[in-house]
Amino acid sequence: MAAPPPDDGVDTGRPHPARVYDYFLGGSHHLPVDAEFGARIVALDPTAPYGARHNRWFMQRATRHLAGPAGMRxxxxxxxxxxxxxxxxxxxxxIAPEARVVYVDHDPIVRVHAAGLLDGTAAGATAFVAADARDPELILERAAEVLDFTRPVALSLIALTHFLDDDQGEGGGAHAVVARLTAALAPGSHLVLSQLAGDEDTAWVGEAVDRYTTSGSTLVPRSRAATERFFDGFTLLDPGLVQPPDWRPELGVGEVRDGTRVPLYAGVGRTA
Ligand SMILES: C[S@@+](CC[C@H](N)C(=O)[O-])C[C@H]1O[C@@H](n2cnc3c(N)ncnc32)[C@H](O)[C@@H]1O
Incomplete structure (x- = not known):
């Protein structure tokens, strides 16, 4: 575990979702408080690290499709x-060296390690914006310094929306946040999204929600119908909203599968 430098805004006193996820993925950028919390989640659901890896593989397969046949840049x-x-x-x-990529996260630890996100090609561009998803207008303004929103954009909200409440005061809840982001997208844009499933037969989910809430984070599992609503205005590509391992497995590289269910909904949609 690499300790972040001091005075960087990183909250070392409680577990944070980005660092707990890093723990699940076997990374080196979490703190003891995250490892301890992550281990308690794994005690509830021993498949959590497997699910995290599959979520990551879903991102990879979706991006291969988008930068490949879908022609997104x-x-x-x-x-x-x-x-x-x-x-x-x-x-x-x-796939496309000229691709332009803007990353956004609100956790200071991601900013601390952002160099790992910025080593892109000279022909393309990579940028990191420190911002909260609940401020879509700021995100769009900063992203527009790198991306041309008059042309199609692939918007990835992967394992993000379950950290957004249904009701977040004036700004609206998760669905309003997603709608404000997607409203800025030109025709031919795509939405890639995965979300913790709330209607799977997984008793541990309620317990996990309690633990995240107690630790100061939001965790909101959602039904299939509520997850589909994030795709309003988009047509879901085949095979629709599925578990991450089932989204176009033929695009996978070096994945390991043992058939364990992954309680996430994952899908890719395209605007008209
Ligand atoms: C489970 S990780 C997923 C990372 C990556 N998208 C993936 O799927 O591999 C969730 C990420 O969302 C970030 N996040 C949670 N709430 C956020 C918010 N309100 N604004 C911006 N980022 C947020 C966390 O800091 C964390 O890095």
Whole structure:
């Protein structure tokens, strides 16, 4: 575990979702408080690390499709997380070196390690914006310094929306946040999203919600119908909203599967 430098705004006193996720993925940028919390979640659900890896593989397969056959050259990844190779820009620019990628996260630890997100190609561009998803206008303004919103953009909200409440005061809840981001997208844009499932037969989810809430974070599992509503205005690409391992598995590289259910909904939609 690498300790972040002092005075960087990182809250070392409680677990943070980005660092707990890094723990699940076997990364090195979490703190003891995150490892301890993550271990308690794994005690509830031993498949949590497997689910995190599959979520990551879903991102990789979706990006291969988008930068490949879908021809996308602009990517906006909100809730990007601590760098974990291969990051989105590595996949996109490996296919299209001219691809332009903007990462957004609100956790200071992601900013501390943002260099790992900024080593893109000279032909393309990579940028990191420290911002909260609940401030979509700020995100769009800063992203517009790198991306041309008159042209299609692939918006990734992968394992982000379950950290957003249904009701967040004036700004609205998770669905309003997503709607404000997607309203800025030109025709031909895409939305890539995964969300913790609330209607799977997984008793541990309620307990996990309690633990995240007690630790100071929001965790909101959602039904299939509520997750589909994030895609309003988009047509879901085949195979629709599925568990991450089931989204176009033929695009996978080096994945390990044991058939365990992953309680996440994952999908990719395209605007008209
Ligand atoms: C589970 S990680 C997912 C990382 C990456 N998208 C992936 O799927 O591999 C969730 C990320 O969302 C970020 N996040 C949570 N709430 C956020 C918010 N309100 N604004 C911006 N980022 C947020 C966390 O800091 C964390 O890095």
């Amino acid at each position: 602009q990517f906006l990844d909100v809730g990007s997380g601590i760098p974990t190779e291969p990051n989105l820009h590595r996949i996109a620019q490996g």
